[in-house]
Amino acid sequence: MKDDRSTFDCGTGSLNDWLQKTARQHQEKNLSRTYVAVPADDPGRVVGYYALAATLVQTDGMQGRKLPREVSAVLLARLAVDKSSKGQGLGGCLLMHALEAVVATGGIIGVQCVVVDAVDEPAANFYEKYGFVPLANRPRRLVLPLDTVRQLI
Numbered sequence: 001m002k003d004d005r006s007t008f009d010c011g012t013g014s015l016n017d018w019l020q021k022t023a024r025q026h027q028e029k030n031l032s033r034t035y036v037a038v039p040a041d042d043p044g045r046v047v048g049y050y051a052l053a054a055t056l057v058q059t060d061g062m063q064g065r066k067l068p069r070e071v072s073a074v075l076l077a078r079l080a081v082d083k084s085s086k087g088q089g090l091g092g093c094l095l096m097h098a099l100e101a102v103v104a105t106g107g108i109i110g111v112q113c114v115v116v117d118a119v120d121e122p123a124a125n126f127y128e129k130y131g132f133v134p135l136a137n138r139p140r141r142l143v144l145p146l147d148t149v150r151q152l153i
C-alpha cells in the first residue's frame with residue numbers, strides 16, 4: 001500500500017527528512033529496512049517509523065563480558081513518532097517490534113547487541129529506560145546486548 005510520509009513531523013528535522021527522502025532509496029539498495037506505523041482509521045498516514053541495518057560495533061567502552069574488538073550488531077538506525085501520536089506508547093511499541101526482529105535475526109546469524117546513536121539527550125533517556133547502556137567513551141551511542149533483549153520481549 002502507498003503511504004503518505006510527507007506530513008510526518010516528529011519535531012526533529014533530520015528524522016523527518018530521512019523518512020521522506022532517504023528511506024526508500026535505502027530500501028531499494030538493501031542498506032536498511034524501514035517499518036512504518038499507520039493508524040487503523042487512516043492507513044495512508046505514517047505516524048511512526050523505525051529503520052534497521054546490519055553493522056559492526058567497536059566494543060571499546062562497552063560494559064560486561066570480554067568481547068572481541070568488533071562485534072556484529074543490528075543498528076537501530078532511526079526511530080521516531082509523529083508529534084500527534086507522542087506519549088501514547090507508540091515509541092515503546094515500535095522499539096519492542098524492532099527488538100523482536102533483532103531476536104529473530106540473532107536466531108539465524110550471530111548478533112551480539114543492538115546499537116543506537118541517540119539524536120539528543122531526551123532520545124538517549126528514552127533508550128536508557130529500556131536498558132540501553134551508553135558507551136563509556138561515546139555517551140550518545142547506546143547498546144543493548146542480545147541476552148538482555150531476549151529478557152525484554
Ligand SMILES: CC(C)(COP(=O)(O)OP(=O)(O)OC[C@H]1O[C@@H](n2cnc3c(N)ncnc32)[C@H](O)[C@@H]1OP(=O)(O)O)[C@@H](O)C(=O)NCCC(=O)NCCS
Pocket residue numbers: 010011012015078079080081082085086087088089090091092093117118119120122123125126129
Ligand atoms: C523518543 C520518541 C520515539 C518516544 O516516542 P513516544 O511514542 O512519545 O514514547 P512512548 O509514549 O512509547 O513512551 C514510552 C516510555 O518512554 C518514556 N519516554 C518517552 N520519551 C522519553 C524521553 N524523552 N526521555 C525519557 N523517557 C521517555 C515514556 O514516559 C514512556 O514511559 P512509561 O512507559 O513508563 O510511561 C519520540 O518522542 C520521538 O519521536 N522523538 C523525536 C525523535 C527521537 O528523538 N527519536 C529517537 C531517535 S535517536
